[in-house]
Amino acid sequence: MTTKTTEGPILGQTFIAGLWRENPVFRLLLGMCPTLAVTAAVKPALTMGLSVIFVLVCSNIVVSLMRNLLKPHLRILMFTLTISTFVTIADLFLRAFQPVMSERLGPYVPLIIVNCIIICRAEACASKNGLVVSIVDAVGMGIGFTLALCVLAGVRELLSTGMIFEAKVMPAWFVPWAAMSMPVGAFITLGLLLGLVNKLTKGKS
């Protein structure tokens, strides 16, 4: 991913990498805090995922644009400054237009600032690559993160409430497993999903 070419196949690969081969949650195990904390239901997980995509794309754009001006010893400071600005904007936006979700996510929206995925992409990709590659990388990683969160949240919401996206899907006799909406459920589901992904990717990559 360090090449500066902007050819189609490489862009495509960069995009796919974030979705599967280097999926931030299942393969890189980054951003575990929101992964465990906001996946009790799909809706907050999706909101979190979209916020991360927004912050990731914006910070990658800014970092990529100023990558040649960065002083090596000040770069982390610049990354953090950039990221925190966009996170604050995302937080304000949610509070203004999605008050219910904002309340549900609580401190985890401001905590996107310390989400490793974003600083990792700024360091590993945006500070070394051109604008287009950085954007594609951010979108790919962001969607990969969102999908992972939604899968995890889907399993947990289904078992803990019998619903998916707040719509009843389980038959009436189903008794919700309360443990799945607690932190225990997050850890167990994540562990089992990681095992499954490892099994699926065994021998590859």
Added chain:
Amino acid sequence: MRNTENEMEETRFENITVAPAPHISRPVWTYQVMTDVIIGLVPAMAFAGYYFRIHALILIGTCVISCIVTEWICNLILKRPNSLGDFSAVVTGIILALSLPPGLPVWAAVIGSAFSIAVGKMVFGGLGSNIFNPAMAGRAFLAASFGMMMTSWTVPATINPAMPEISAVNKIDARTQATPLAWSKMAIKRKEPADVVNEQLKAMLMGEVGGCLGETSAIALLIGGLYLLIRKTINFHIPLAVLTSTFVFAGVVYLINPQAYIQPHAHLLSGGMLLCTFFIATDPVTAPLTRRGMWIFGAGVGTITMLIRVVGGYPEGVMYSILLMNAVTPLIDRLCRRTPAGGKPSV
């Protein structure tokens, strides 16, 4: 089963101490130990059958069968050799069933058994690699998921022959009652004397009280525990440490304020204390290997149980204390590493 073998060696050659490795091999197989445990559990199962009738049969049957099936499926998926021959799935199933409320719906028992085996044992790498006692892991999951069902206790059939029907959701009605521990906790909270429990002592000894399927009868569990001790399937360190620490803790708080706490021997006889002491805390996989480690482990189990019972919000805490001590077992083992002859212990 390593430590069981060790202890047997130790008792044969009194003055020679054999540390975890190397071993002189002796033909003690896992299935033999597990068969002994199953025999030890027979009295508890018999009493459960006597008090809870068809419920006991269904619950034990469901748990054992679902544990076996889960283990078989896991082995199939994970491409591991068939491990059903060691009977450990059967033991897990029986212990889980005995630690569940008699009126628990069948499907919940299936979920608990599947969780015990799949998440509690197989994902760690099967028998011998699991950190937590599988039955307790499954029970903890059920307690967290279906809190209401896990705390409504059927009245034994000898008191009220009208057993509640086996339904998908068990409800609290006249055919359910609180356990002695829950009763005393409520009484103490309302600043009433907790004599209820002290009057129930005889019923607790025989098992004629509300509670989990196999934990109500102290006598049955004591018989089973003694059998295991005599057969040397388990050694006395852990049970003794658990019971002593519980008794001391309960005795001290009782002496300080007899009004606010129940008598120490009531603590020993009630709840899952004896079941856990003899059959769960002594699980050779999840308990420490050395004698000193066993003392620490047992004392920890007793103390945490009493802390939960006396200070915490729950009336019973044996399950959580065992799981907590399971979690620190590797540390205890590290702490109690033996010094090899003529040298310092390796770090």
Added chain:
Amino acid sequence: MSKIRYFIKQSWLLILSSFCFGLLLAIANAAWYPRILQNEKEKLNKLIVGLVSDANDFQIVIEDVNIPGERGKIIKTDIYKVRNAEGKTAGFAFVGIGSGFADKIKLVITIDSKCEKFLGFDVLSSNETPGFGDKIKEKEFRTQFKGIVAGNLEIIKAGEAKNGKVMAISGATVSSESVVKIFNIYIDKITQKIQEAGLD
């Protein structure tokens, strides 16, 4: 001199972008802050309308009432007057905060215009255990507080829930007790303040 030049050379980007980002945040804040305030007000409004059946509008009548809370801490709260369509007082509302099982519980509590009965409560925010403690949000538990005499409440686990007694949620006694505790901490002082001010 060279030191300052070195400093600027190293950090001009940082300083410049700080300004830019600061500006960006100021704009975003200015644009959305009124909406955020509006949202908070609307939420309270919705809850109060749900509790006081003929509520039309409400306004703060007494600001910063000092409530002696747990361990001698002073909590401040505002009392709202709820009016019906004819402009008459339909009741009073206030926000009560107390510690629950897992986190702070924030309630909206309403009482009738004569401070005799509670009109009920709703949960503004809480973080109680799902399946147990979060049942304090459910109607089954909340309706118990509707029409109950405004005085000290007591939580019970069995028996009949009447005369200021409230049935606890099974398996969530701590959460139920926390709710009742919030009621008890606030009610005396609130009633006293309302009567002192001669509002009705």
